[in-house]
Amino acid sequence: MVRLMMILLGVDYLRARWRGVLLAGASSALTGAALFIDALDGVLYFHIAPFAWLLLIEGLATLAVAWTGMGGQRTLRYVKGLAFCVSAALVLSGYRHGSFILSMVFATLFLADGLLQIASAWVVRYRTWKFAVAGGVLEIVIAVFLYQPYPTHYKGTVPYCLGLVLFFAGWNLLLLALRARRLGVNPAAAQGGLAALAASAAVATGVTGVTGVTGASSVSSGIGAKLTQTVFDGPPEDHEAALTVHVWTPVGSSKSEARRQPVIDRYIAAVDRNGVISTGHAALEAPGSVYISLYPAVEIDRSRDDFSRLLRATQENDVPGLFQPDYATESKAWCPSTRQVRIRNYDPQRLARFWQHYRADTTYNLTHRNCSSTVSHALEAALEGATPRVWGGGWLAFVRMLATPELWVAAQLRKRGQTMAWTPGLTLDYARALSMLADPRPSGWTRAWRMMRTRVGRWFRPRRTREL
Incomplete structure (x- = not known):
């Protein structure tokens, strides 16, 4: 955590x-x-x-x-x-x-x-x-x-x-x-392979942590511009500029009808009636021509006999990969994404620097460097410093983040992704949890109060009509 x-x-x-x-x-x-x-x-x-x-x-x-x-x-x-x-x-x-x-x-x-x-x-x-x-x-x-x-x-x-x-x-x-005290590179981001990226960014900009937010300029002193709105009723509308995480679930991307296996086909892989394994896919899209979707250059044979060997994140399982040009091209060649998670509060500059560094290496590994791990690392780069941007630079940001249940959920999902392997199912839930931290929704107590007030109002409204 x-x-x-x-x-x-x-x-x-x-x-x-x-x-x-x-x-x-x-x-x-x-x-x-x-x-x-x-x-x-x-x-x-x-x-x-x-x-x-x-x-x-x-x-x-x-x-x-x-x-x-x-x-x-x-x-x-x-x-x-x-x-x-x-x-x-x-x-x-x-x-x-x-x-x-x-x-x-x-x-x-x-x-x-x-x-x-x-x-x-x-x-x-x-x-x-x-x-x-x-x-x-x-x-x-x-x-x-x-x-x-x-x-x-x-x-x-x-x-x-x-x-x-x-x-x-x-x-x-x-x-x-x-x-x-002398932190120049976020160690958590560096764990995702961003050490060289952060270091080069620090040299290029002359300061660490230059941030930007969609629709808001950054503050050179560090914390970043506080958003004008701190609580959102729901995900961004279609007309709003936002980062989008696309996920093709294993069941949704299976070529033939998949055999239902609870939990397994949600987070690991789905097996169709012909015995072919589908692991799904994940991609990240942001305004400004940033589309991150890593895929093997040659389709990997995912039969039952070879699948256990392919799970090892070792160099012998590294294969050439390629990055898809954009979502329109990928969805037309395959199918539209099954799920989407949209986030307003992200840093386009950090995301662009991450993408510039990451795309220089096209290596693909089924468990170590796959589509889901790529999207998860890109999402973390884009959301660095998101909490102070939405809640301000004081201790309130720290307290509010600790009090948000999604922090615990995201931490557990991140642990599984780091110690096992990132899968489209884990990335989907991880993106959903992070979206609640970056774009905070009204608390459960607030929603419950609104719901109760609405229901009480509906209960009294017909009564007042009868009295009139």
Whole structure:
């Protein structure tokens, strides 16, 4: 989540507030370490109830806006909201076996996530797969620690988990703050292959973080121009200039009728009645003749026998690729995109620099450098610094971003894309989540109030008519 926050806040915002980030990180890390150590002897000096109430409020807030999501985004919201509410209820109720239930649930989640991360890293073998395996092993160790009752007989489950979350979040913020003092390149963007791009841009412009927004000029001091509108009722209209993410879903792009396989055909691939595998496609379009769509120059044989070998992100699976000229040409040769996500608040200058650098290499790899990873990296480059542009350069931008449920959703999707492989399904949900952060919608509470007021008005209107 920290890397995603770095992208959304931008280099200039972080560099201007590194002391505040440092203080927040130190406070979080110290609190987490103290909470974890305090739970080791089974006698708690820290009161867990306030944290449980915060967890309950966060869960209720997430559930209140869950219905506004789309696709997997809505599912993740409901899962997060229910998990937070149930966990808080077990803590606050004082139920005798509540700690045991939470320990089993948390341990199982850590175990499942660790095994999934290790398995995907072993199969895909991307550049940093060994670090992913180490992270998976650490998650399994934490799961074993939570499964066994020593030394607190499950009473310390909640303090353990809360302490770990606070400690690692604080540690990441500390690293971020120490680097932000002289930060010239966003490390989160550089992870997507933009290090040389950002460095060249810094040399060319003489300043870091020159931003621009559709319909708004940039501010040379860094933060970027604040948009005149901070809350939007919905996605951009057709006449509005906006960035568009096009996604061809595996089922929608299958040549023949696809066999329905829930989750698999949504995020991985669809198999038609002839046994041919379709992985779908993703592209990004923006005003100004920017169209990013990477495709293999020669169609890859995706039969069942060769598909497992092609999943490895190694050099032997690199093939020549090509970039499609524009959406009209690609959709005419194939078919129109199945889903579209449009975003107003993006930086066309950063996107153009990314595209100028990225298109110099036409290498295609099914899992490491494919259409979806290309679109995801381009989207991150375009949205760098989006949060201060819409909410201003103060701490309100930081707080509002943390309070937005889509931040958690986008962080989980980004983790899956980075540790496994970016697919059109993941890119679609990732773009939807980022669109809610870049172009904020009214909160769930606001929408609920509007809906209730509308329904009450409709209920009273016929009554007033009868009285007249």
